[in-house]
Amino acid sequence: MxxxxxxxxxxxxxxxxxxxxxxxxxxxxxxxxxxxxxxxxxxxxxxxxxxxxxxxxxxxxxxxxxxxxxxxxxxxxxxxxxxxxxxxxxxxxxxxxxxxxxxxxxxxxxxxxxxxxxxxxxxxxxxxxxxxxxxxxxxxxxxxxxxxxxxxxxxxxxxxxxxxxxxxxxxxxxxxxxxxxxxxxxxxxxxxxxxxxxxxxxxxxxxxxxxxxxxxxxxxxxxxxxxxxxxxxxxxxxxxxxxxxxxxxSFQLLLFLIAMIVVGGLGTIWGPLLGAAVLMLADEGMKELSDYRNIGLGLLLVLFIILQPGGLVRLFSRKPKPAADAKTG
Amino acid sequence: MDVFIQIVASGLTLGAMYAVATVGLSLVYGSLNMLNMAHGAILTLGGYLCYAGIQHLGLHPALALAGAAALCAVVGLLIYLGAALPLLRAEGFETNIFIATIGIGSILENLMLKGFGPYPIPQPLAVPGHVVLGNVHVPLQNLFILGVAVVLMAAVAFVLERTRTGRAIRATSMNREAAQLMGVRVGRVYAQVLAVSGALAAVSGVMISSIATLSPVMGGDPMLKAFIVCVVAGLGNVYGAVVAAIVLGLLEAATQYILGVRWSFATLLLIVILVLIWRPYGLFGRTQVVRL
Amino acid sequence: MAEPVLAIHDVAAGYDGRRVLDGVDLVVPAGRLTAIIGPNGHGKSTLLKAISGLVRVSAGSIALHGTRIDGLRPDQIVERGVIQVPQGDLLFPGMTVLDNLLMGAYRQDAARDAGARLDMVFTLLPKLKERRHQIAGTLSGGERRMCGIGRGLMAGDGLLMLDEPSLGLAPIVIDQIYEVIFDLCAAGRTILLVEENAQRITERADSIHLLDNGRFVWSGIGAELMARPEIIEAYLGA
Structure with a gap:
């Protein structure tokens, strides 16, 4: 196909x-x-x-x-x-x-x-x-x-x-x-x-x-x-x-939308869509937490970009992660 | 003449605050190509910590200021360890760290909203009194800000130019690989630069809140202006940034007087756009040769 | 035989999953001039970068005076006395010549007697003394190379690795540069030299190694190399 x-x-x-x-x-x-x-x-x-x-x-x-x-x-x-x-x-x-x-x-x-x-x-x-x-x-x-x-x-x-x-x-x-x-x-x-x-x-x-x-x-x-x-x-x-x-x-809205793209997968066809769905659901889930909602959103964004930089769609594709090189520390 | 004194006095104060806010950003960008979007939140945090130190802990104002700077340096260090260090190991660092620090900034801002409430509060660190120049009353607070800024800038310049550590920072920003070949531990340079940047942000946050008020979102506007200063000077150019900050402060004071507060920011931005179209790497920026 | 300064065994390295070096063995004895020659783009610079820790070694081992250094950070490797003068100089363009040289003495024990070393470098490369307050980015090509080598010398004793010191220079300037390098050899310095132009070093190098396609294909001394015109023909196109 x-x-x-x-x-x-x-x-x-x-x-x-x-x-x-x-x-x-x-x-x-x-x-x-x-x-x-x-x-x-x-x-x-x-x-x-x-x-x-x-x-x-x-x-x-x-x-x-x-x-x-x-x-x-x-x-x-x-x-x-x-x-x-x-x-x-x-x-x-x-x-x-x-x-x-x-x-x-x-x-x-x-x-x-x-x-x-x-x-x-x-x-x-x-x-x-x-x-x-x-x-x-x-x-x-x-x-x-x-x-x-x-x-x-x-x-x-x-x-x-x-x-x-x-x-x-x-x-x-x-x-x-x-x-x-x-x-x-x-x-x-x-x-x-x-x-x-x-x-x-x-x-x-x-x-x-x-x-x-x-x-x-x-x-x-x-x-x-x-x-x-x-x-x-x-x-x-x-x-x-x-x-x-x-x-x-509002900056919060901008953050919300950027998070959708990042969580889903930047540059892919289905990533942003998936990210939008996930974040709308997460936002819905965090409604109860009212004040902590934005903190949760920020955390989600940071964790994703650090731990899963390719976004969720990478989990579905078989491409290997790029190898890390260039030491710093 | 009095108008002129007025504009110069408030313009220099604004410029001094912007310079302190900008130098850290510029150092961080120069050393590790990182646009720290959490800078505004750190700046706000500095303001609140100083307030809390004086108001709740009853500290001497100087001690509260130093404490705020130290704690914000720790925050900078944590951003290095928690976000920059892991992201440096993967591809696309520049984009990823930009987005990550947007998230970190948002977390900090909302934590402050939670801790200190949404209502503006005055900064207790204030120097009463004023001096008279011509017919203009210049508050001592403004002179105090100017003085602190000059001392800080001189200290930063001394460290950068005259010490082994400062030379390593400059070397890293000019050529990361060559600096490593000289034996510079670049990871340590990054950590140092982010810590210094955090401390400077805290001081500028205290300054800015002392002539305006403290609120959880107060950092956004100075951060944007600090970025504008960096862009105009050329990202990573520390001395250019100081000059550009002072020019921007004077310009802002002048446009505020001539056109009113409403139009001053738009006018500034228009100038920035024109500068960028004229010189895409900033006024003092090096034209980087794009290697194909 | 005394223990070599540097012993490389079966090293593989590369970028982004692309292997540039594969199965590389090399021994650098103390007080000698060891030269690596070979066509462009076959891993000479990558080998030096791997030794300096800028490129990760994916297999094999690199030992300095018998202690492994592969896997260490670049700064730790420099601290142990492996000094590289990189290809194209990589000066700090916004700094003065003097600041560039002082950066060379960034190592802990080099920083201690930076003053004495500076005098030594200025004696060896008097041009740098004249130019010491000039911004490095404005130097001529030859002066830049001298500044790069001078910066390497500021780091003090240890293994000195030079990556194509003649690259892009006029013949007369190349002669000057090599004069300095041979002086260092005569003084007993251990040098690992990467050079594309084999003729330059055949007479002076203590051993020559030909790197092709990521591995060494021939080793020997200069006279042997000159006796094998087919090698020169095939690999170096002379």
Whole structure:
């Protein structure tokens, strides 16, 4: 069986299981949490393309997610754009911002990229939170980006009016659809020419460059591609919760998502998905511990990166661990 | 003229605090290519430990400060033993340690949240009084911070330039393998550097909280600024970082005065992005030759 | 026969699971110049790195004065008196020449009489004295090599390993460098020399070992090597 065929088979089984879930466990809480899981899974699957496949140490993924969410909310709030049009448009806006960030990072090396992207996200957060000037006063004073309180009342996908009892199931399937597209894209990229180009750039940069593989071009591509679905996921997040606030920039959330990728397995197709599932479940399990939840999350991340650096998927693959050399001590 | 004095006085204080916060980061990156994302949490911990020493144990402020620095040095050492040492044995150290220290920082931050509560508290280590320059009242606290920073920077420079240990640290950051061939035990250098970095972070945490307040998340902002300073100076360039920190402090004070607090951080960042596009390895950074 | 300074027995070593050395045996006697020759990329530098502990030895043993040193940390091996002047110098580019030399005397017992050693190095390599306050990264190729060798000499007595000291230098500078090396030999220093250019050392080396494809394929003295043109032809392309 070729890797692609195997991936498709795994995907079909998972989709079938996911389709059955709302009928087997129809509780509203479970379905809503599963929907949230799909959203985060879309984000980490796309982030993994930049981080694991492209080898670009970008921490701007949540900023792109926020861009999608804010763009959706603002189009709906200020211009009454219907959500079905606003969400894809928000994806395009995220691509534009993603390209800009990608351009700024192009000539930088690993750690510089991480710091620059982190700082960009922080600036967006600070600008939104510190903005207190009234932009509009319909229904009370509201800054352009909604300030600390965020933006609400921008409409939704229409399922709430259509089926007031079970709109959450409809949203569940919309999110599942998004995830299927995201994973399909990830398979195409990792197994396809773009993934090959990045592998070539990583394994033998001299040869790759001499064969006309341009790092700049491919870096921009992967930034753009992964920004699109991340932005759309942000837009969906907005309609799911009907409010967008600066909490999407929170460092705890960033940590949560990075942990998903690391625990699952960086650079692999199924790792981020697996990691997202494991961490959502672990988070659920630690709910009782309330205050210690974030400590547990941090511990999980640290332990995994030190003891199982290849992530959980490495347990399923037969590849030997790279041998340790170069003594220090 | 008074405005000028005002900006220089507060800018130098800010710059001095950033310099103390940055030097440790820069040393650590220079020696072992490690971006320590737990630095902000260690800085906060230093502030709280000093507070606890004075408030709960009734220690003399100087003793509390020294104790906080010593305990944070131990934390730095533990990060080396618990995270950096095992990760150095595997591939992808730079990425792995970055992510691991994000986790460690988060653990520390949440432990402090648990131990000291979410509400801001004042730092008891304060020097009352002020001096008058022109028509400007400059608090003695600011001068005290400046003085401590100058002493610390001079001490770091002396150790790096004039001692056997310091020479080994510099050698390791320039060429790890060559340093090993000279007989330098690089593992010990890493441990020393992380401990020193922890102690310096603690002192800067006490300084920063003494003119603002103590809260579990207070470390994030200075850490980001310290990283910006490192990036502008070129990662691992210790002396460049001190210069860049002071320039950044002055710039921040000036933009705060001219554009207001809201825009100052965004303006700083814009400058940083422009610097990086102009010189991708920082202002004083060595252009590393990429070997193919 | 007196106990050799260095005895290597059946050593295998490599990087990331790729074996570069396999079944290497070598004896370095005291007070002699031992030379390793051979084509590029066949493990000469790897062998020196394995001796210094920078590359892990996966099989076999390396003994210094009868005590095993394989498995020790690089700093412990240097502390026991195995000094390497690495290929391409690997100076500390941001330090002055003087600081580079002082780093050479980092070893515990070398640090104690660093002053006397500095005088010795400056006598042997007077150019370094002129340049002592210059930043090492700005030296010329030949000066850099001298600084590298001087830094090795600062480490004091013991086994001196030189990795391709003539690499990338102009012929006249190579002559100067070898003059220094032969002076050291004459003074009774134990030297292990890696050299690609066999002609340079045939007359002076006490023994020559040809390393090919990760193992020694021929050993002898210079005159024997010169009498076997086919070896020179096949391995060294001269």
């Amino acid at each position: 070729t890797p692609v065929k195997r991936d498709i088979l795994i995907g079909l089984v998972l989709v079938a299981a996911a389709c059955a879930l709302p009928f087997l466990l129809p509780g509203r809480y479970i379905v809503t949490q599963a929907t949230l899981f799909f959203v985060w899974a879309v984000v980490v699957v796309q982030w993994n393309l930049v981080l694991g496949v492209g080898g670009i140490f970008s921490l701007a993924q949540m900023a792109l997610f926020a861009t999608g969410a804010y763009a959706t909310a603002m189009m709906g709030f200020y211009w009454k754009v219907p959500m079905l049009a606003a969400i894809p448009l928000a994806g395009v806006v995220a691509v534009a911002i993603g390209m800009l960030i990608g351009l700024a990072c192009l000539r930088l090396r690993g750690p510089y990229v991480a710091l620059l992207t982190l700082a960009i996200a922080q600036v967006m957060y600070v600008l939104i939170v510190n903005d207190t000037a009234c932009f509009t006063s319909t229904g009370g004073c509201m800054p352009l980006f909604g300030g600390v309180r965020g933006i609400g009342q921008f409409g939704d996908l229409g399922f709430r009016a259509l089926m007031p009892k079970s709109w959450h199931v409809a949203h569940y399937f919309v999110a599942l659809g998004l995830l299927v597209v995201a994973v399909a894209m990830s398979i195409v990229i990792i197994r396809g020419p773009l993934g090959l180009a990045f592998r070539a750039l990583r394994d033998n940069p001299g040869y790759a460059v001499s064969r006309g593989i341009s790092r700049f071009k491919y870096q921009l591509w992967i930034f753009a591609v992964s920004a699109f679905l991340t932005g759309i996921a942000g837009g969906f997040y907005a309609v799911q919760f009907r409010v967008v606030g600066p909490t999407v920039f």
